[in-house]
Amino acid sequence: MKFSNFKILKFWDYYSFNNKSEIYSNYPLVELSDVLTQRKDSIKIDDTKLYKRCRVKVRGQGIVLRDEVLGKEIKTKKQYLCKEDDFLVAEIDAKVGGYGIVPKELINAIVSSHYFLFDIDEDKLNPEYLSILTKCEGFSKQVKATGSTNYAAIRPSHVLEYLIPLPRLKEQEKIINQYNKRIALSEKQINKAIQLEIEIENYLFEALGIKKAVDKINIKGLHLVSLSQLEKWGIDFIEDISNKSTLFDEYKINEISQISSGGTPLRSRKEYYSNGDIPWVKTGELENEIIYDSEEKITIEGLNNSSAKLYEKDSLIIAMYGATIGKTAKLGVSASTNQACAVLFNIDNDVVLTDFLWEYLQIQKDSFKKLAYGSAQPNLNAGIISNYKVPIPPIDKQKEITNHILNLKNKIKDLKTQSEKNRNLSITEFENEIFKPV
Structure with a gap:
């Protein structure tokens, strides 16, 4: 009491x-x-x-x-x-x-x-x-x-x-300045990370001999384009032929891997999801990351009684609609997914390294979006992705490119970690200065 x-x-x-x-x-x-x-x-x-x-x-x-x-x-x-x-x-x-x-x-x-x-x-x-x-x-x-x-x-x-x-005003200003120094350092680090992300894209395009396409071509008068170069029928999709690799041959995705859409979930059978242990990946979880787990799981029985498949580790998943449309993630474990995603599996590693393909597809989000159809809720489909072309250098060159990008990504990860640490420290140090511990 x-x-x-x-x-x-x-x-x-x-x-x-x-x-x-x-x-x-x-x-x-x-x-x-x-x-x-x-x-x-x-x-x-x-x-x-x-x-x-x-x-x-x-x-x-x-x-x-x-x-x-x-x-x-x-x-x-x-x-x-x-x-x-x-x-x-x-x-x-x-x-x-x-x-x-x-x-x-x-x-x-x-x-x-x-x-x-x-x-x-x-x-x-x-x-x-x-x-x-x-x-x-x-x-x-x-x-x-x-x-x-x-x-x-x-x-x-x-x-x-x-x-x-x-505190007195002068002391307030001193405390504010200390706080702002931490915030400035945090912002400097995150801005450096953003610059490195841009550098990855620029490096990859340069290494493959690709000129980045402009957002929209201003066409006046008569304009001719080869039908073989037309990715989609419509004036906004008449591709600038300079947006091609000048150094390496291109392959359609269906020439270097198998591709399928995810399955339809069986929501009528709740037991398939309540005790599942197989990751069931949804589009919201595709953030250009390696996926080791998912919010939802499905049982092997549920998987066998649906149109879904179990995809092996290192398969690539591309979101076909929603906020993450066009983003590509890599499976770090065996998993399944719904019909809103396309999955690239059994990738022909004699022709293309999985990590090289993944790095390339990660910077193609905007291009995928342009190929989506529908106005209210733009969608991709497995057919569009199947025919998407990827420039493929020799394996040694792919290794060189992926190793360089991995090095840059590690630097980005470190910078973001440091930035978050300094942002958290800014408020922690402020609070420790102002509020006496109980």
């Missing part, structure tokens, strides 16, 4: 009652009411004017533009204007980190009464300091503790009661 003084109990819930929302710091703790003032003045929407509307991203990811609309499209005519460096809180989403500082580009953006705007006393509190601080667990746990019923919304009075550690 535990007793608490009712006078000091702000919120009636288990979280607060057990002091899980308390914070500790070497700096003075102040309520936000000491440094924030709610701004309640509203405007009336003019039907003839264009307005920016902003939205608050959850998990402390900031404030972004939602859209720009004419006033006549806004039903609620009473709205509130944002100023730069306002602290904006979403009434409903606050408990999941729905708050942040309004950026310069959203000055005069509008929000409804389901958002709360607060002016910051910048003589006491640096807006950037508050922006970083609100990403910390020491702040967010207070928001989570707010309220005691199933009603998830918070009120402005709750916000003003939250505590923050408040």
Whole structure:
């Protein structure tokens, strides 16, 4: 049994009652009411004017533009204007980190009464300091503790009661600078990784003697093209013949591997999926990676009683529709897949190395997309992929290319790991400086 003084109990819930929302710091703790003032003045929407509307991203990811609309499209005519460096809180989403500082580009953006705007006393509190601080667990746990019923919304009075550690302004600036140094290093590393990804594509095209195709050919007047070079019937698909390898012969995919579509899942037989141990790969899992597992599994009985097949390790899977359309992954284990994917298996390694083929297909995503048909939901099919041409150098050259690309990919992986580490360290070091451990 535990007793608490009712006078000091702000919120009636288990979280607060057990002091899980308390914070500790070497700096003075102040309520936000000491440094924030709610701004309640509203405007009336003019039907003839264009307005920016902003939205608050959850998990402390900031404030972004939602859209720009004419006033006549806004039903609620009473709205509130944002100023730069306002602290904006979403009434409903606050408990999941729905708050942040309004950026310069959203000055005069509008929000409804389901958002709360607060002016910051910048003589006491640096807006950037508050922006970083609100990403910390020491702040967010207070928001989570707010309220005691199933009603998830918070009120402005709750916000003003939250505590923050408040160093002097000069100390805030020093802490912000240390944080930003980590972020700058993280961004430098991720930008270097992006440049190396571009370098992989450029290197592969150069090594194969390919000139990258332009997005769209501006055809004026009469234009002739060889039927043998026409990949798809339509003016947007009359291929620039320079988008061919000038160094090596090309093979259709069905000349260097077997290809099939995945199978149709038997959803009527739940037992085929509830205790399965064979990975059942879906398009959302194809991110140009090696697949060792999947969210869903199928039993061998389910596989035998469906149109699906079991594909061996090192088979390649290409997404034929959805957000990942055109992306190619490699199986790191034996697995199966649904009909939304095409699978290349029994690849003729006397002609083409699997890893070379995989590297080449990974940079063909945009080309595959252009060959997709349908307007609402563009699709590929196994026939289109079967006839797709791949330039094939001698095996020794393929090894040279894949080894070089692997080296670049290892550097990219290291850079991304370092970038993520520094981004995490930036907030960890900030929080360790500001919030004293319990």
